[in-house]
Amino acid sequence: MNEQMTPKERWLAAIRMKSVDRLPFWPKLNGAYPKAQDAPFREKDLGAIHDWIGSDKHEGIAGCVREIRKRTAVETTRNNCTMSTVFRTPSRELQLVRQFDEPSSSWHPTEFPVKTLEDIHAMTDVFEDVVVDLDADGLQKAQAQSEEIGQDSLTTNGIGESPLMYWVEWLAGVENAHFLLMDHKEDVEALFEAMHAVLIEKTRILCEHSPADVFYLIENTSTTLISPDQYRQYCARHVGEYAKLTSAAGRNLILHMCGHLKALLPELSRIPAQAFEAFTSPTLGNTSLLDGRTACPDKCLIGGTNAMLWTRTADEIISRIESDLDELPHHRGIIVTSAGVMPPLCKPKTIRQVCEWVKQYPARMN
Numbered sequence: 099m100n101e102q103m104t105p106k107e108r109w110l111a112a113i114r115m116k117s118v119d120r121l122p123f124w125p126k127l128n129g130a131y132p133k134a135q136d137a138p139f140r141e142k143d144l145g146a147i148h149d150w151i152g153s154d155k156h157e158g159i160a161g162c163v164r165e166i167r168k169r170t171a172v173e174t175t176r177n178n179c180t181m182s183t184v185f186r187t188p189s190r191e192l193q194l195v196r197q198f199d200e201p202s203s204s205w206h207p208t209e210f211p212v213k214t215l216e217d218i219h220a221m222t223d224v225f226e227d228v229v230v231d232l233d234a235d236g237l238q239k240a241q242a243q244s245e246e247i248g249q250d251s252l253t254t255n256g257i258g259e260s261p262l263m264y265w266v267e268w269l270a271g272v273e274n275a276h277f278l279l280m281d282h283k284e285d286v287e288a289l290f291e292a293m294h295a296v297l298i299e300k301t302r303i304l305c306e307h308s309p310a311d312v313f314y315l316i317e318n319t320s321t322t323l324i325s326p327d328q329y330r331q332y333c334a335r336h337v338g339e340y341a342k343l344t345s346a347a348g349r350n351l352i353l354h355m356c357g358h359l360k361a362l363l364p365e366l367s368r369i370p371a372q373a374f375e376a377f378t379s380p381t382l383g384n385t386s387l388l389d390g391r392t393a394c395p396d397k398c399l400i401g402g403t404n405a406m407l408w409t410r411t412a413d414e415i416i417s418r419i420e421s422d423l424d425e426l427p428h429h430r431g432i433i434v435t436s437a438g439v440m441p442p443l444c445k446p447k448t449i450r451q452v453c454e455w456v457k458q459y460p461a462r463m464n
Contacts, residue, residue, distance in 0.1 A: 101119060102119055103118060103119045104249035104250070105122070105153075105154040105155055105249065105250060105251055105252065106248075106249045106250070106251060106252055106253075106311065107249065108120070108122045108154055109122055109154060109156065109252035109311070109433070110252070110311060110350070112398055112430070112431055112432065112433050113312065113350050113352070113372050113373050113398045113431075113433075114350070114372065114398075115396060115397075115398060115430050115431040116430065117430060117463040118430075118461070118463070120456075120457050120458075120459070120461060121423075121429060121432060121433070121434055121456050121457075121459055121461050122154040122433045122434070123152075123153060123154055123433075123434050123435070123452075123453045123456040123457065124153050124154050124155070124156050124400075124433065124434075124435045124436075125148075125151060125153060125435065125436045125440045125449050125453070126376075126435055126436045126437075126438065126439050126440055127144050127147060127148065127439075127440050128144075128202075128203050128204070128439050128440075129144075129203035130200075130201060130202050130203035130204075130439075130442055131144070131147070131440060131442050132144065132147065133203075133442075134201075134442030134443075135442070135445070135446060139446050147446060150446065150450065151446060151449050151450045151453050152450060152453045152454065152457070153453065154252075154433075155250060155251035155252070156251060156252045156254065157247060157251040157252070157253055157254065158253075158254045158255070158256070159239075159240045159243040159244055159247070159253045159254070159255065159309070159310055160236045160237075160239040160240040160243060161233065161236050161240070161255055161256070161304075161308075162232060162233050162234075162236040162237035162240055162255075162303065162304065162307050162308050163230055163231070163232065163233055163236070163299075163300045163303050163304065164230070164231055164232075164233040164236070165228045165229070165230060165231075165296075166228070166229040166230075166231055167227050167228060167229075168227060168229075169187070169188060169223070169227050170185070170186060170187050170188075170223060170224045170227040171184075171185075171186040172184070172185055172186075172224065173186070179197055179198040179200075180195065180196070180197055180198075181195070181196045181197075181198070181205060182194070182195050182196075183195075183196075183211075185211055185220070185221065185224045187220045187223045187224060188223075189220065189223075190216065190217070190220035192211035192212065192217055192220055192221060192224075193209060193211055194207060194209065194210060194211045194268060194269075195207070195208050195209035196208065202439075207267070207268060207271070210268070210269060210270055210271040210274065211269060212265075212269045212270045212274075212278070213270075213274065215278075215281075215282050215285060218278065218282060218285045218286060218289055219285065221269060221289055222285075222288055222289040222292050225289065225292035225293050225295075225296055226292045228296050230296060230299035230300050230303060231303075232303055232307055237307055237308070240255070240308060240309055240310065241309050244309040244310070252311050252312060253309070253310045253311045253312075254310055254311065254312050254313070254314055254352075255304055255308050255310035255312075255313050255314070256313070256314045256315075256316055257297060257300055257301055257304060257313050257314065257315050257340060258296075258297050258300060258315065258316070259315060259316050259317060259318070260294075260297070260315060260317060260332070260333050260336040260337050260340075261289070261290035261291075261293040261294055261297075261332065261336055262290065262324060262328060262329075262332040262333050262336070263317050263318060263319060263323075263324070263333065264293065265279075265286070265289070265290070265293075266323055266324060267318060267323075272323060290332065290336075294336050294339070297336070297340060298339065298340070298343070301313075301340045301343045301344065302343060304349075305343055305344055305347035305349050306347070311350065312349075312350040312351070312352050312372075312373075313344060313349060313350065313351050313352070314351075314352050314353075314354055314375070315337060315340060315351065315352075315353050315354065315371075316354045317333070317337070317353050317354055317355050318354065318355065318356055318357065319333065319353070319355035319356075319357055319359065319362065320355070320356070320357020320358045320359070321357070321358045321359070321360075321361050321362065322357055322358050323357065326361045326362055326365075329362050329365055330365055334365045334366075334368070334369065337353065337369055337371070338368070338369050338370070341369050341370045341371045342370060344370075344371075345370040350372045350373070351370075351371040351372055351373075352371065352372065352373040352374070352375045352400070353366075353369070353371050353373070353374050353375065354375045354376055355374055355375070355376060355377070356376035356378055356383075356437065356438050357378070357383065358383060358384040358385070359374070359377070359378075359383070359384070359385045359390075360384045360385045360389055363385070363389065363390065363393035363394060364393065366393075366394060366397070367393055367394040367396075367397070371397070372397070372398055373397060373398035373399070373400055373431075373433075374390065374394070374397055374398070374399055374400065374401075375400040375401065375435075376400070376401050376435075376437050376438055377390055377399045377400060377401030377402060377437060378401055378403075378404050378437040378438060379401070379402060379403055379404045379407070379422065379437065380404070381404070381406065382404035382405055382406055382437075382438075383404055383437065386422060387399055387402045387422050387423070387426060387432065388422070388425050388426060391426055391427065391431075396431075397431065398431035398432070398433065399431060399432055399433070400433040400435055401433075401434075401435050401436075401437035402419065402422060402423075402432065402434055402435070402437065403415070403418070403419065403434070403435070403436055403437050404437055404438070405436070405437070405438055405439075405440075405441050408436055408440060408441050408443075408444040408448075408449075409441055409443050409444060411448070412447075412448045412451040412452055412455075415448070415452050416451075416452055416455045419434060419452070419455075419456070420455075420459070423459065423461075426462075428462045428463065428464060429461035429462050429463065430463055432461075434456050
């Protein structure tokens, strides 16, 4: 294919395992990146930096779902670098506290809302009380954003995070999540089903109304947090049901999974999602592009590198990417990215040099 594609066309073709004019390239930059750079990049917004690098851009737009409650409330307040989310039920009040980390420009939980059996029951009440509805204002905003972006970028909406991973990351914390699941299995599973029902309805509404090109489940999956057996028992079923809905609607679903995935590849191959994003190579991850392509021949792999690699010279980064690409049977469904967030230590000049190399790489589409 010689005809030049737009960034949106290139992304969508790769996600659907079709031929592209060249491999897409997207460094994942967040708010921490410009602040760590020298002038003039320190003063640029992320879009301008992407334009200078030559990225195939990837942009979130407004969501179009809202939660309606009758008996419970969820309220979030922010005070400087602290964010507090209070879950109120008629019988109990639970609190999630997050702290903002300036160097990484990210929020981290410091207090989890679920600590006891009674907390499990209260959180179940919070999710069972939810009615999911179309957010007309959000939809109007998303449509306007989508029209403004046009062919310049892939547009995305997030659905959420499947119950087990959300439980581990945000509701109970890694250790207590496993203790509570072991000690109160039926109660935690009842909570999971209430959470799952909410995500099913969100998926239905997004499939019907959202103008986004792709939907994300921000799973952060890793066998450093959960076991392969737990993935098979919980995540694979839940994610599989969301994926069946998106697939039936002809929509694109991407699973954001930034951890150790190698032991999960047999299960992941059976989920009807189109792509795995933040596909992280060793030694930070444990799964190479060849591992992914061998076990999941019909899935688009978005990533293929790791944060430590991006702290090296451009020549070293290119050499590693070239080696990993050369061993693949073909390059359909490959999108080269930084996998996780780009380390601020990597300079824009280095990223651009790698980008220019990726664009000229002789990708095999047969």
